[in-house]
Structure formats: structure tokens, C-alpha cells
Amino acid sequence: MSEKKEMRDLVEKLTKKQEEIRELIKAEIEWEPVGPTPMPEVADLRNWDMRLLKTYKPWYAPFCDLCCLCTYGKCDLTQDRRGACGIDIGTQQARIVLLACLMGCSAHAAHAGHILEYLIDRYGPDKKIDLGTFIEVEAPNIRTVTGLKPETLGDLKNAIEYVYKEITHLLDSTHFGQEGSALDYESKALHASMLDHVGMEVADIAQIVGFNYPTSVADTPLVEMGWGSIDKSKPVILVVGHNPATSTVVIDYLRENGLEDKIEVCGICCTALETTRYSDKAKIVGPLSRQLFFVRTGIADVIMTDEQCINTNMPEEASKVGSALIATLDKAMYGLEDATEMDTDEIIKRMTENKEHFAILEPAKAAEVAAKVAMKIAPQRKKELLSEEEAKKLAEKCTDCGICERACPNLFSIGDGITEMAKGNFEPMKELFNLCIGCGKCERECPQGVPIFRLMQVAASKETWKVRAGRGAVMDTEIRKVGAPITLGTIPGIVAFVGCSNWPDIRDIAEMVDEFARRKYIVVLTGCSAMVAGIWKDKEGRTVYEKYPPDFDAGGVVNIGSCVSNAHISGAAIKIANIFASLPLRANYEVIADYVLNRVGACGVAWGAMSQKAASIGTGFNRLGVPVILGPHSSKYRRLYLSRKEEDDWTVMDARKRELVDTGEPSPEHLAYVAETKEKAMIMIPKLCIRKNDTPQGRSIKLNHYISLYKKYMGGGLPEDLHLYIRRAADIPLVYRKEVMPYLEKIGWKPKEPVGLPTLIGTYPSKVSIDSVIH
Amino acid sequence: MSEKKEMRDLVEKLTKKQEEIRELIKAEIEWEPVGPTPMPEVADLRNWDMRLLKTYKPWYAPFCDLCCLCTYGKCDLTQDRRGACGIDIGTQQARIVLLACLMGCSAHAAHAGHILEYLIDRYGPDKKIDLGTFIEVEAPNIRTVTGLKPETLGDLKNAIEYVYKEITHLLDSTHFGQEGSALDYESKALHASMLDHVGMEVADIAQIVGFNYPTSVADTPLVEMGWGSIDKSKPVILVVGHNPATSTVVIDYLRENGLEDKIEVCGICCTALETTRYSDKAKIVGPLSRQLFFVRTGIADVIMTDEQCINTNMPEEASKVGSALIATLDKAMYGLEDATEMDTDEIIKRMTENKEHFAILEPAKAAEVAAKVAMKIAPQRKKELLSEEEAKKLAEKCTDCGICERACPNLFSIGDGITEMAKGNFEPMKELFNLCIGCGKCERECPQGVPIFRLMQVAASKETWKVRAGRGAVMDTEIRKVGAPITLGTIPGIVAFVGCSNWPDIRDIAEMVDEFARRKYIVVLTGCSAMVAGIWKDKEGRTVYEKYPPDFDAGGVVNIGSCVSNAHISGAAIKIANIFASLPLRANYEVIADYVLNRVGACGVAWGAMSQKAASIGTGFNRLGVPVILGPHSSKYRRLYLSRKEEDDWTVMDARKRELVDTGEPSPEHLAYVAETKEKAMIMIPKLCIRKNDTPQGRSIKLNHYISLYKKYMGGGLPEDLHLYIRRAADIPLVYRKEVMPYLEKIGWKPKEPVGLPTLIGTYPSKVSIDSVIH
Amino acid sequence: MATIPLHRVNVLTGIKGATILEDPGQFTKQIAKAKRPLLVLGPRLLEWSLDGKIVLEYALDIAKAANIPICATSHLKGKLTELGVTPDSVYDVVEIVNALKDPDWKGVKGEGNHDLVIFFGIRSDLQNQCLSVLKHFAFGHLKTMTLDKYYFPHADFSLNNIRKDKDWKAFLEDLTKSLQTKS
Amino acid sequence: MATIPLHRVNVLTGIKGATILEDPGQFTKQIAKAKRPLLVLGPRLLEWSLDGKIVLEYALDIAKAANIPICATSHLKGKLTELGVTPDSVYDVVEIVNALKDPDWKGVKGEGNHDLVIFFGIRSDLQNQCLSVLKHFAFGHLKTMTLDKYYFPHADFSLNNIRKDKDWKAFLEDLTKSLQTKS
Numbered sequence A, B: 001m002s003e004k005k006e007m008r009d010l011v012e013k014l015t016k017k018q019e020e021i022r023e024l025i026k027a028e029i030e031w032e033p034v035g036p037t038p039m040p041e042v043a044d045l046r047n048w049d050m051r052l053l054k055t056y057k058p059w060y061a062p063f064c065d066l067c068c069l070c071t072y073g074k075c076d077l078t079q080d081r082r083g084a085c086g087i088d089i090g091t092q093q094a095r096i097v098l099l100a101c102l103m104g105c106s107a108h109a110a111h112a113g114h115i116l117e118y119l120i121d122r123y124g125p126d127k128k129i130d131l132g133t134f135i136e137v138e139a140p141n142i143r144t145v146t147g148l149k150p151e152t153l154g155d156l157k158n159a160i161e162y163v164y165k166e167i168t169h170l171l172d173s174t175h176f177g178q179e180g181s182a183l184d185y186e187s188k189a190l191h192a193s194m195l196d197h198v199g200m201e202v203a204d205i206a207q208i209v210g211f212n213y214p215t216s217v218a219d220t221p222l223v224e225m226g227w228g229s230i231d232k233s234k235p236v237i238l239v240v241g242h243n244p245a246t247s248t249v250v251i252d253y254l255r256e257n258g259l260e261d262k263i264e265v266c267g268i269c270c271t272a273l274e275t276t277r278y279s280d281k282a283k284i285v286g287p288l289s290r291q292l293f294f295v296r297t298g299i300a301d302v303i304m305t306d307e308q309c310i311n312t313n314m315p316e317e318a319s320k321v322g323s324a325l326i327a328t329l330d331k332a333m334y335g336l337e338d339a340t341e342m343d344t345d346e347i348i349k350r351m352t353e354n355k356e357h358f359a360i361l362e363p364a365k366a367a368e369v370a371a372k373v374a375m376k377i378a379p380q381r382k383k384e385l386l387s388e389e390e391a392k393k394l395a396e397k398c399t400d401c402g403i404c405e406r407a408c409p410n411l412f413s414i415g416d417g418i419t420e421m422a423k424g425n426f427e428p429m430k431e432l433f434n435l436c437i438g439c440g441k442c443e444r445e446c447p448q449g450v451p452i453f454r455l456m457q458v459a460a461s462k463e464t465w466k467v468r469a470g471r472g473a474v475m476d477t478e479i480r481k482v483g484a485p486i487t488l489g490t491i492p493g494i495v496a497f498v499g500c501s502n503w504p505d506i507r508d509i510a511e512m513v514d515e516f517a518r519r520k521y522i523v524v525l526t527g528c529s530a531m532v533a534g535i536w537k538d539k540e541g542r543t544v545y546e547k548y549p550p551d552f553d554a555g556g557v558v559n560i561g562s563c564v565s566n567a568h569i570s571g572a573a574i575k576i577a578n579i580f581a582s583l584p585l586r587a588n589y590e591v592i593a594d595y596v597l598n599r600v601g602a603c604g605v606a607w608g609a610m611s612q613k614a615a616s617i618g619t620g621f622n623r624l625g626v627p628v629i630l631g632p633h634s635s636k637y638r639r640l641y642l643s644r645k646e647e648d649d650w651t652v653m654d655a656r657k658r659e660l661v662d663t664g665e666p667s668p669e670h671l672a673y674v675a676e677t678k679e680k681a682m683i684m685i686p687k688l689c690i691r692k693n694d695t696p697q698g699r700s701i702k703l704n705h706y707i708s709l710y711k712k713y714m715g716g717g718l719p720e721d722l723h724l725y726i727r728r729a730a731d732i733p734l735v736y737r738k739e740v741m742p743y744l745e746k747i748g749w750k751p752k753e754p755v756g757l758p759t760l761i762g763t764y765p766s767k768v769s770i771d772s773v774i775h
Numbered sequence C, D: 001m002a003t004i005p006l007h008r009v010n011v012l013t014g015i016k017g018a019t020i021l022e023d024p025g026q027f028t029k030q031i032a033k034a035k036r037p038l039l040v041l042g043p044r045l046l047e048w049s050l051d052g053k054i055v056l057e058y059a060l061d062i063a064k065a066a067n068i069p070i071c072a073t074s075h076l077k078g079k080l081t082e083l084g085v086t087p088d089s090v091y092d093v094v095e096i097v098n099a100l101k102d103p104d105w106k107g108v109k110g111e112g113n114h115d116l117v118i119f120f121g122i123r124s125d126l127q128n129q130c131l132s133v134l135k136h137f138a139f140g141h142l143k144t145m146t147l148d149k150y151y152f153p154h155a156d157f158s159l160n161n162i163r164k165d166k167d168w169k170a171f172l173e174d175l176t177k178s179l180q181t182k183s
Ligand code: SF4
Pocket: A063, A064, A065, A066, A067, A068, B063, B064, B065, B066, B067, B068, B074, C013, D013
């Protein structure tokens, strides 16, 4: 058959739908052959999901015995009962997980869509995507998932519209009376979460291109963090949220009007991280857990909220301390009057004179109003912090009744701390401040009206810290360098500290980062975790950002950026498969995910995971084959993916020999796992970085860390499951050989042949052939 | 200024975003001027919403004291407490309502998208939309909301993609830490629900065009309903759900293979309604409440599920009675193997021999498999129904312990019924069967294992009924005819019975339909309500479909169609404004909704509302100014929109005189209201059809019905609020004048000037000018 | 352990569940404490009967004994008229609840909002939802009570689940007596 | 009325709440009933102390008194080793719970899955979630119990909230004694 005829046949066989997809992804541009799943729909990657879920079974911890989602309810789902719709307790949990992942995915997708629209308005759809000299694979998630290589902002739109459509289909399935299988809901959650990485990638590429954020550079500026770093003698604008459209325009406005040194701009949450990518004069107050505390200091003259992770009671909180508030996005308008089309002077007048708050959805107008209002009201506002004497006095109101403790999600002994404060001992409250997640429940419950958050002003350290500004995508050059050591195992792993601030102790992140950077892991960070990695200093007074190089390389500590920058972490894993291993990524998700699962020793740590976005980010990593460790409270997400190492089947295909091999090796052991303590997390991290592809040298390095951290935190001994990870004697770390060898003999360990080219392809039904995993 | 220059200025002033919207809606085609809100975004109609919500304030009945949506939770929201995110109990309810509306909206949008894709695959995007001779305004919702006049299937795609995008933005706002205002969440829910009507309209137009459903015709065929109508001696295929892509192809397959008379096709829920629009040989088993009952009879040889409102435990239920199951859509795959690409014979073999169930996402293949499997297994299956003797025996197991009663959402005395059955008295169970919503909870709880659903086989009447096949859109010619009498009030109202089957008594609908058709209201129906309107016969043995004409006119009873056909009801209201009143509808939502609210006496009755789709359908009607009455259990939706007639402000603008008029007239009184009983509902319906625009003649007709129904069910007397609806003596119905006049005098009633052209435009901030409401 | 409502749909999900009162005297005490009680009567009172007397009549006895004004919901007014009773107000239950939320409402007597609202005879799920409205949005100015034979978690004071109709009847009669004695 | 857990996050939402046992004897009885009990100990036992003795030691006394095998979660093994105790198994809490769900699991002793699992010393929200897993997915083959000073709604048997540490201490000591007597 001539090539032409073949082509014609192919084209004839294409359905209209396939044709349309090929058009959307510009299939005619042949940068790589179009893989099997361009713009995959709900069921297209289901076989892959089912294969993952066979080993990593969902573990459900229902938060409630009931379902309350329709008017047939409430339905009692205890003891194998089913709701009126037929659903059981496990499937109901899976449905809620899917809903959470959709809420997360839609948050980023809408953020991406909004930013894109804004930038296309400014620059047109043809504005080129250029991430700098060292980044050619600009959009690994988009390329892998959709098959599109985006070259312009307009191309990104095609990608995000595909996400919108899939969100709708997935949300449909959460409706009354649909999916009856927990596994299918999980497959849908995995799909939603993969899409989340597409959405995040669109958002951050657009931001980088549109706002000129740093790119193709590792040593981004060090910016200041800490509420003590904010000069409250100046007018202060506080930006809170995630969408930097407005905050960047605020910086523009200040620059254009020569006000950059006259007005302090500071931020909380991801908008803070974004703003410091745009201006290193902007400051980071801290993560979400500092929001209520900082707002209640009254230091901010103007607060600008955008979207996600902002206090929903902000108007009241702002009014209480006399701050002005501007809501800048339609996601959260607080019932405020929409002043987008009101005369600017009128707005300013009403904000300053009547102390009214407004929604202003036009960035330029919001920026101007913010600056002018801040300058106008700052001189009149008293921004006195509490003195120790005043604090002592206020603390005396506390009767140590313990009511606040009951409301505290962490059961902290707040009363004890305050009682001590009344005695002049501020230490317990200082300690508490580091543990506190800032939920505000304690103060609300206090029958004595003790202003707990104000008291914290005295306890909270005014120290300032350094955070490296987020750098966006990992460079192709870096990937080229680390590809081999990562997949062979000689770089023991990539550890990604990501996500929110619902952690047991704010200092945990910095401690873990230090431990693994020292051990020459590649440490990457995003979001709230990226901030608080900076709140610890070594003896020389250096934060981890100053202590370790900012390179994506062994021992580097890299702030990738905000939440949406998480796509660059999944992107880096994908790029290892593509750039280093030369696997085509175009519409080739299954092969890439299989590669990552079996060969890229990466592990996410979402220690303070709290939001629905954290759910979708994490679950998206899971579909790609990256395990995630969560903090203890994250059992409240209701679902984990756990294997049972002794019982489960660890068979893989050896792609070279084309035969199934029962490895018995639980690597990675879990996909979504809750660790009780940071000590346990630090034991798990090295283990979850083990991959079947490790060379003996790489494996011995990984096991070295595993054993050494086990000994450090378990008081000696050897990990109970160590033998499962030792294939041959060469895998045993030299330093531990004397201890390990006799142990292995004792338990009757037998060496095994390592697998040449481990893959799951071939172990389950899939359109993908084994050939495609060989590069 | 020359016109050209003006034009240029306008174009120059358009942002890229506006340009893009103009392109999507083909603004250059000047069938009407483009109104103020083409493809409106979340905040664009917020002022209208806020105006509605000022009068019709949200009433929240929390279903739970807590929020459990993120890992900060559970948060206690009692007694004005706020969650860690700052949310309060009211705002949390509003968030859940928004989520419900989004689940509903996405269900229809995904259905629409799927059908469109399927049809575009078959016919190409250029297939013309033609709804027949009498329907020129083919897409009133799409035209009004988006500004697009869809001419082809491809145009519909633009509309649905707009919906996808908005869904994403709205879902974003449900994420942790966003909207802090219950009213803003309501505005978003109203937005989502308006979009739902767009999605439904897309779906049904596509179906009508693609499947050649009846259109531009009133007297569609009468089809058979009732489980007794199914000839179980033939192979039986049961279709369940909402999306008719597969069921239509099943009919095609039977037709093409001469099997139409050899295989029974019957359906439950909306797919049943759709299938009877395609083939009047198909039968309707009944509404959703009959699903579990019918499945457990085992009469179906093959069950085909598609999406929404299908039992999530169907594989197990099917297996229990030996039915074969095919899941035909990715929304609900039940964990079944996806056989879409498996060899057909192989599937049939495994289904018949191994009794396996499969997912088959390709309609043609699913249809072929269904037919072949049904023919193969039917002869081997015993489809014996329970005899009265057997039933009595089984009923004897019942100890009348009352455990089932506790689990019953309606607290039915099932045990009593069964005890009577054991004694040979089947009456109580017959009665129960009419009340039962088929949730299955009773049987599951029974410690004696009494097979309650099987027993119902004996109690359930095998009578068959007639339902008129759904007819789709109301014809423009009909609108022209009724426009004047409706807006003047001489047709007393349009009553729409819509939605699910969670009603207090399945017979309520037919009774209400009869009452209002007799009173010369226009009665329209959709969904499960449209079916059960047929389950009552008058003395001559006629159902309401036989008793009343099928015309959209006074005294007509019109089955519009399935759930998605609800868009034709909102569409009819819109068309009255457009065709009769000549108001331009293009991108002119606010003006149209204001018109409907003040001048179109229509009222929805969602008596058995249960699903999230019912939430969005109803809320969409609300935004358009149509009030909805819900059944008592619907308080479990958590939110109503109620006014307080004496306290609230009933000021409107008189558009002719350009002055504000305090009418004191609460019309319509509520937007979303729960009636405790059908009696109360029947008193409310005429009242909620009152509009400020009624002429004296029209008003007196409406009040006539109000008073007469009040007397009928309240045992005499006059409605407590009657005086509020009497503007001048001429408004008083003649027959009641003697009674009413003295009463009015007694309470000191004073006549009022009626309002010439009542409108809310001008009573709140809006871009829309009063001029635009004058036609 | 939580008292599980007889009606499983009405299980408490949350923090604040009704206090169960068993003894008519306890009810009388709470009613006596109230300055402006209100009895909200629903259509189920027409369907239920105890010893051949519809429960509505028991309800009216109670109203009379304690001189509590009545709000008749749904179409109850018809039967009341028949029994020669004129209700102090006629609202559907969601409407009266809507008014009760407002601390400044004038009440059915025009003497100010009520401080104790006794619900009786509304469909169990709807009644519980209505009680929830008041529990969350009127906790500052009123308390709620129920006389149905089921436990209502969202009320302030509720009977426990009563299995036997004769116990319920006895309770209703005793309550009437106790109220008569009191007043 | 529902027992409100001391930890408000752990409020019961649903049907089945833990039975509160007050008396050590009741605990002993339940433990004695079990054929293969298991004690799951968590890291909080290192942080809490009563009268200068870390609570872990009380837990070990109980284990010894009743001869119950121990699963040490998190990094607890370190301290146990220090105290000269070898735990029968080392799993993190979500892992042991995962194994316990499986009725066919061999148990920490290889003698079959456990029929009573006593949790002690896990972070309160996590412990409650783990108890929920077993309540929903292992109710057919095992019961759960807690010894922490808080009420855990998802357990089968739980202490009530104990305000005073000395009461808790007394309970733990009495339980040890009671178990010693029993065995
Ligand atoms: S699922 Fe959540 S909101 Fe619903 S009843 Fe349970 S705790 Fe309450």
C-alpha cells in the first residue's frame, strides 16, 4: 500500500470528532507523531487508572456516615447500606473526592482562563510564548495531555477550553444517580487532576509571558518575608489570593507614578509569591496561616483580595481594624457594590470618607484606587502594635477555662499559653504561634473575649527571612544534566514540598528541606510551602534559600513558584522522559506516566494540604506516577491510595525481554499516604523515591538514606521492609553492609534478577504497545 | 459625527474580549441589535439578581450544622460561628446550593455536548437547524442569553462552549476561601441555572434536529405507559436515564433489522420520554420512582443505562434477577470492563454465557449487542411474577416490627401493609405503592428479609395509561395567539408541572393538572411529572392527555418532553416577550426577565423535585422571573426565595409615566416556595400567576380562581391577603363581589391606580434604560 | 450516645441536638416561661387520630389550656373552621418560619415576635428543616418545641420517639391537664 | 443528647456513635471477650505525661497486663527500643488500618486478623478518621476502642472526655490493675 493511500485511509477513517481534535492540536505540525490519546476524554485513560488502582487501592476514611446531596437524603450509609440512589459509603467518598478535585481543577482553570483573557486583551492572541533560551519544551503537560505544542497565547486558549469541557463532563458524573463504582469515580478524579496540571501550566505560562516573570534563570532574587519586614510607617497595600492580574498592575501603577518606594506592597498566599516574581520590592507576609493574624494587626491600609484561599469574612475583618478593602475578581465579591464602572474619584471618596468597601473588577482602576486610598488613609490611621504590658493586661482576662482548646482543630492549650503570658512569660505563646494554623476558632469561642490574635502580636517573632522568588519552569539544560542520575538513582530523588499551610508545625518544612538538600536530593517547592521553607536560619544566619544553590540539581533548593507552578514540577518529571529519555510526549500520557512511575524517583510532600486545589494537584501527580506524602490532618480528605506491600502484586513487564517479572518490590509503595509525624515523613521520603529502574549504585545510595533516616528517627535498627528493596548484594549501601548482610541471611532473603526495563505496559489492557516504552 | 466615525469609534473601543464574543455570536448578522449582555459573565447580571434577592430573600434551612469541605473542618457553624475560612452558615448553604445548581447545569451541558458531538459526527457541523414551519424563534434561551441565533449544529457548539467556560468560573468560586456573601453565591447559582436553560435548549434542539423528533406539531402520538403494558413474552430491552443517543440507535437497529415488533423497548425516566418521541412503539414503564421496582421484577432482559438518575447499584440489581446490563456512557461505568473496542460476538458471548456486564460507549455497537443478547437470553429466562398466594406467604414473615418505617423517608407504615397482605388484604399495599418513591431503604433494613419490592408486584396495578409523546418547543403561532390573553391576564396562567418523582403521592400531579386544565390555565409538563400526569382516568376512562387538547392554549395539556425540554417552557415565556410584545431578545436577558416577572403569569410546580438538575432548572426559572412551587421534602434543598408580603417593598417603575409606584402588591409573592400539601399548592398556583400587568378583567379571572380554590380547600372564607391583589373594584370577580366588598370596607381597603407599564428597571442600578422595556 | 431520630432522614448532623423532655411537667414549665408562645399546627393533625379523635383536637385542647395563639398552616384552617375555631393566623409553614426569623416581627397578635414556637403536625422532614431555620437564624430570640411523637434533632425541646400511640395520647392529655393546672 | 467530642472537629455526623465506657471494668470485659486484640500506639504517647511518667509507659503497662500485642506507629519504635520493648509490628497508622480492613489478613502475630483494636496516642483527628475506616469497612470482623482522654465518635468503645489529668491517670492505672486481675 502506498504511503499516500495509507494516509488517505487513515484520514477517511477519522471521525469528525477526531478531525476536530487534530485541528485543535494542529496535528499537521509534525514536531512529534501524534500519540494515542490527544485531548483524552473521561474514559480514554481509564485502563491506566485501573492498573494504578489495582496496586494503590483507595483507602476511604468517611468524614460522615451519611450523604446529604439530594432531597432523598439524608441517607444512612453505615454497615453496607446504600442510599436511595444506590450508592455505598466508599463510592460516596470517591464522589466527594471527585468533587474536591473538580473544585481544585476549576479554580486553576478559571484562573488560567481569566489571566489569558486579560493578556489577550492586552497583547492579542498571537503573542508568542517564549520561556527563554533554556526552555524549549515549554509546556510538557499540555503537550503530553493534549498533543498541542502551544506557540502563542491563542494556542493556550485551545488547551484551556479542552479543560472546561472535560470539567463539565466530570461534574455531570457527580450528579445524583450516576457512577456506581468507587474506582470509576477515582478514575474521574485522576482525570480531573491531570487536567488541573494542564490548567496550572496554562496559567503560569501565560503569566510568565504576559508579566515577564523570570524564566530560564535559576538565581532569581531573594525577597523579604515576615510581617516584621513591612515598613508600617508607609502606606501599605496587602494583596491576598492567587490571581496576580491586579497585583502586577498595582506594581505597574506604582512604578509609573514613582511610588515604588513610597508604598509598601506585601502579600499573603500565592499572590504574594506571584508579586515577588514581578517586583523584588514586594514583600511576603507569609502563608495562608498568617492571614487572619496579619489582617488583625491593621498594618494594611488597603487590602486587595482576588481569588481562592482568602478569608470569606474579609469585609468585616477589614472594617474592624479600619483597613480599606477592594475585591478584584468575580469569584469573591462579598456582596460589595460593583464599582467597576464608577468614577474613580467617587470610589476613592466613598472609600476614604464613608469607609465603604468595593468590588472593582478592572485591574487598572483597582490599582489606582488602591494606591490613592492607601496614601490618603495611611496618615490618619493608628497602626500601633500591642505592647507587652498591654498584652499582659489583656491576658489576665483569661480564666484558663479550656473552651478555646476544644474548638482548636489542633487541640492546642491556648489558655495555658495566655495564662503564662499574663505572668509575663511569652515563651509558650511564641511556641504556639509556630504551631497555629490561624483558623481563628479559639478567639471566637472565648467567653471572656480574650483577643487571642492581638496577643499573638507580642508573641510572634518580628524576624525577617529570605525567600527566593519563584522561578517557573525547570530548564531543559538542567533536565539534560540530571536525567541520567535521576533515572539511574544516583541522584537519590526529587522531593517536592508543595501546598497549603495546615501543617502540624510551620517549621517542619524548613527542617525537611534542609535534611534532604544536605543529602543531595533535588528539593523543589511551591505555594505556602515555598514560603515557609525560608523561616529557619542556620548558625550563619542563612535560610535554606541562601544555604543551598538554586539549581535543579543534586542538593539544590528551588522555589518553583506559586500553586500554579506545580505544573512545572510535573512538567520536569515529564521532561525527564522526553528530553533525557527521548520518549515522544505528544498525546502520549500513558507511556510518560508509566515512565515516571517506574523510573523517575520523585516524591511530593504536601505537608499542610488543606484546599481542594491541593487535592487535585496531588491526585494529578498520582496519575503521573508520583507518590505524595500528606500531613496527618489530611486524612480528612477522606481518601488515600495505599498498597499492601506483602499482599499486592508487584509484577512488571521487562520491556527488553518481553516477559512479566514478579519483582516483589513495592516501589513506590504508596501513591497517596498520610504520615503521622515529620519524623515518619522523613523516613518515607527516601523510600518513596525508590524506583524499579534504579541501578545498583543508585539503589544503594537511596537505601543508604532510607536506612540512615530510619536509624535517626527509629532509634537504630533496620527498616522492617528493607529486604524487599534489595535485589542483589550490590544494592546494599557499603556502610551498612555488615549489619544488613547477616539480617538478610537470617530472614532467608534471596537475590533477584533486576528488571532491565520495567514497565506496567503489557500488564493490563491498553492500546499502547510495549514498543512505545522503548526509547 | 458621521455614522462611520461613530462605528469606528465603537469598534476601536471594543476590547479583544468583546470582539471575540461578537465573533462567536456572529454579531455581524443583524437579525436584531446586539443587546447589553452578550454571553454574560458571572458579574454581568448581578444587579438584576440583587434586585430579585432584595424582595425574594434566600431562606436557608441548613441540613447540617457543619461544613466538611476541607481539611480545616469539620467546622461548627452554629450560633453565628464561622468556619476556619470565615464562612457562616447562610453563606455555606448558598455555596452548597451553587454546587447543586452546577451539578445540574453540568449534567445538561455535558448531555448537550455529547449529543452534539455525536450528531456532528453523523451529519457534520453544518447541518441546519429547522424546527418546522411554525417555529422561527428556534432558540429563545440561546438568543436571549448569548446573543447568538443558532442556524446549524456548529452554532450550538459555540453556545455550549460558553456554558462550559462559565461552569468552570462558577465552580472555581465554590473552592475554599472564596465568596463571602450568601447573596453573591445566590447570584452565581442564578447564573449557573440560567446557563442550564441554555444547555437544555442546546440538547433538545440538537435531538430534535438530529433524531427527527416531532416539532411544530401539537398532537404527537399517545404512547403507552405502565409496567403492565410491557409484553414480557417478548425479549425486553429497558433503557434508563436521560441521554437518548443510544436508545434511538436501538430503535434504528430494530427497524433496520425488522425487529421492531419482536423486541419490546421500554424506558424509565427521561430516556423513556425521548425514546417515545422517536418511536411510538416504545413504552414508558414510569418515572424514576418505579425504577427499582421494575428492575426487580426481572422483566427486562437487557438494561441499558446512560446517565443521570439511574440506580448506582445497577450491576448488582441486574445480576440478582438475571438481567444483562450495558452501560452506554462514560458518566456511569460502574467499574465494568469497557468493551467499546471488543469484538461484538465476543461481548455477546461473555454476556450470555458468563453473565458479564459491560460498558459499551459506541451507540451502534451497544444497540446491536443489546438486541442480540435480549433475543438470546429471553427464551431462557423465567419471567414469572409473584402470585397472590406466594405473596401472602412471603408477607407472613413480617413481624410488623416497624424497622422499615424508620428508614422510610416518608415514614410509611410498610409493616402494617404487609401484615394486611398476609391476611389477604392487598389494599393497604396498593395504596402504599402509589405513595412510595421507590428508594429501597425499607427492604434493606428488614431483619426478616421480607422482599418488599417483590410483594409490590402483587399490589401494583397493572393498568396501562396513555401519555402524549413530548412535543418540544411551543410554536410561534401558538405564542402569537396566547400572548395577549396571558399578559393581560385573561388566560389565568401557565402552569408547568416539571421535575422528579420524590412526591408525596404519585397521583397528585394528575389531580392538579386536571384542576387547572379545567380552569383553562395552560398546563405544560416535562420529565417524570409529564409521565405521571397520565396515571389517572376520568369516568370515561380518559387520561388528562386524552381529556384535554394538546395545544399551548387555554385549557390545553401539553407534554413538552423530557427534562431538557424545560428549556422550551422558559423559551415560551421568552417568546411571549419577543413575539407577542416585540421586545428584542438578543443578548437582552435583563429586559426579558423583567418582562416575564411583571407580565407573564406563569408558575412552575416541581412537586417531586429531588435532583440537582431540578435545583438548576427551578433556579433558572427564578432568574427569568418565574416562581416555582416545590413539594414539602424539597426544603431539603436548603434554600427558598421568599418574600414577606407585608414588610417588603413592592415598588415598581411605571415605565410610561417614568415614576416609581409603591404598589403594595406582592405579585408574584415568592420565587421558590415549599407547599406542605397539594391542597396548599393548588391555592398558591393561581396566586403566583398574578402579575402587576393584569388588566382588571384578567385580574378578576385570576382572583376568581384564587378565591374559589381557597374556598374549596380552606373550607370557605376569603384569602387573608386578598385585599393586596385588588387594585380597584373592577378587579373583583363578579361572583364574589357581594362577599368581597363588605370585607374590603371592613378592613379599610383603598383603591389604587393600576400601573401602566410595570417594570423593575429603574428601581436598581442597571445599564439597561427604561426605554428598552417599552416595545 | 446520640438519640437517633425515629425518622432516619432527620438524624442530627452537627453540634446542637434537641433536649429531650419526657414529662409533661417539663413542657409546661418551658411553656410557662414563655411570654409569647405560638403554636404552629400542620396538616398531619388531620391524618392522625388517637382513640378515634383526630390529633388536631388534642392540639386545640392544649392551645386552649395554655391560651396559646395558633398559626394554621397548609389547608388546616378548613377543619378548624369546621370545629368552630378561628386560627390567629394562617400562613404556610415556611412563611411563618420566615417571619419568626425576624426579631422585629410583630407576631400573630401584633404584640411582638414570639419567644417560644411549638410545632405540631408538619411532615417530619419539613418540620425538622423548619426547626433548623430557627435554630440557626433565630437562636437569639426564640426557642422551639415539638409535640409530635418523633424526636426532632433541630428543635430546642423535643419528645423522644414514642413507639406506642397510647403513650403519646397519655402525654398529650397529661400536658393539657398540666397546662390547665398551671394557668 | 449527643456526647459532643471534646475535639469539635471530631463531632459525630451520622448514625453510629461510640458507646461510652466509664469504668475500667467495662473495658476489661470487652478486652477479655476478644480473642486477638491489638494495641495500636501512636507518637502522642511520647508528648503526654502524667505525673512525670510519659503516657507511653502507662500504655505498656496495659499491654503487659493483658498480654496484648503492640503495633508501634510513626517513630514510636525508637522510644520503645529505649524502654527495652520490641513492638510486635511497626506500621504507620494508615497502613495498619489498611491491613485491619482485610478480614483475611494474618494479623501482627500471623495468627489471623484481630477482633479488637485499641487505639492510643494518635493525633485526635487522624485517629478518628482511622476509626471511621474500620467502622465502615471492618464492622463485620472487628471492634475498636480508644484510651485517649477524648471521646471518639467513630470508635465502638470510647472514654468520655476527661477534663482532669488525674482522672485519666487513675483510669489508666485502674485499667492495668483490672486487666492484671482478670488474666
Ligand atoms: S456530609 Fe458533611 S455536610 Fe453532609 S451531613 Fe455529613 S457532615 Fe454534614
